[in-house]
Amino acid sequence: MHSASHPDPQQQQALPAYRVERSSVHGNGVFAQRDIEPGERVIEYAGREIGWDVAQARADAQGGPHNHTFFFSLANGNVIDGGDHGNEARFINHSCEPNCEAIEEEDGRIFIYALYEIKKDEELSYSYPLIYEGRHTPAIKRAFACRCGALNCSGTMLAPKPRKRKPRVKPVPLAELAPVAATVQSPQPVALG
Numbered sequence: 739m740h741s742a743s744h745p746d747p748q749q750q751q752a753l754p755a756y757r758v759e760r761s762s763v764h765g766n767g768v769f770a771q772r773d774i775e776p777g778e779r780v781i782e783y784a785g786r787e788i789g790w791d792v793a794q795a796r797a798d799a800q801g802g803p804h805n806h807t808f809f810f811s812l813a814n815g816n817v818i819d820g821g822d823h824g825n826e827a828r829f830i831n832h833s834c835e836p837n838c839e840a841i842e843e844e845d846g847r848i849f850i851y852a853l854y855e856i857k858k859d860e861e862l863s864y865s866y867p868l869i870y871e872g873r874h875t876p877a878i879k880r881a882f883a884c885r886c887g888a889l890n891c892s893g894t895m896l897a898p899k900p901r902k903r904k905p906r907v908k909p910v911p912l913a914e915l916a917p918v919a920a921t922v923q924s925p926q927p928v929a930l931g
């Protein structure tokens with residue numbers, strides 16, 4: 739860091755930090771228009787805040803889960819629909835080795851921050867992971883396959899399904915238990931030297 743070479747903040751604000759163009763990863767992507775500082779707030783993930791039921795209805799109307807990757811869940815249980823009054827942030831691709839992160843602020847707005855210094859023309863990315871509550875069928879897995887190219891790429895943008903309850907201990911049929919109990923409780927022959 740040489741503070742002398744830092745761009746003047748005024749000038750920096752005048753330059754948009756990002757632009758949208760075709761990405762080699764997936765569809766459109768968002769690219770740094772200039773160098774971006776670590777921790778810099780790059781863009782708001784804009785969109786209308788809607789309830790989960792409305793989001794579900796919108797997803798259904800659009801023909802299923804493949805098209806609703808613009809939803810961003812909030813701590814209050816609602817989602818932000820980036821496809822409704824959204825901005826360029828909805829084009830930021832997922833990466834398993836992201837250079838940005840999404841942070842929900844106290845007021846329920848989501849902003850994308852740079853994790854590291856991002857050089858001009860680098861593609862911006864963050865790690866989603868996508869919550870999809872339906873069955874993770876092969877078609878769904880294909881639709882949300884990750885092609886970020888990172889060494890540690892998980893191969894999917896889907897979050898593991900949340901465990902609603904503790905993992906269940908597999909019930910053991912009584913018939914299987916009984917012999918074990920019997921073995922323990924019945925006197926065992928002991929070989930004495």
Ligand SMILES: [Zn+2]
Binds near residue numbers: 888
């Ligand atoms: Zn990946």
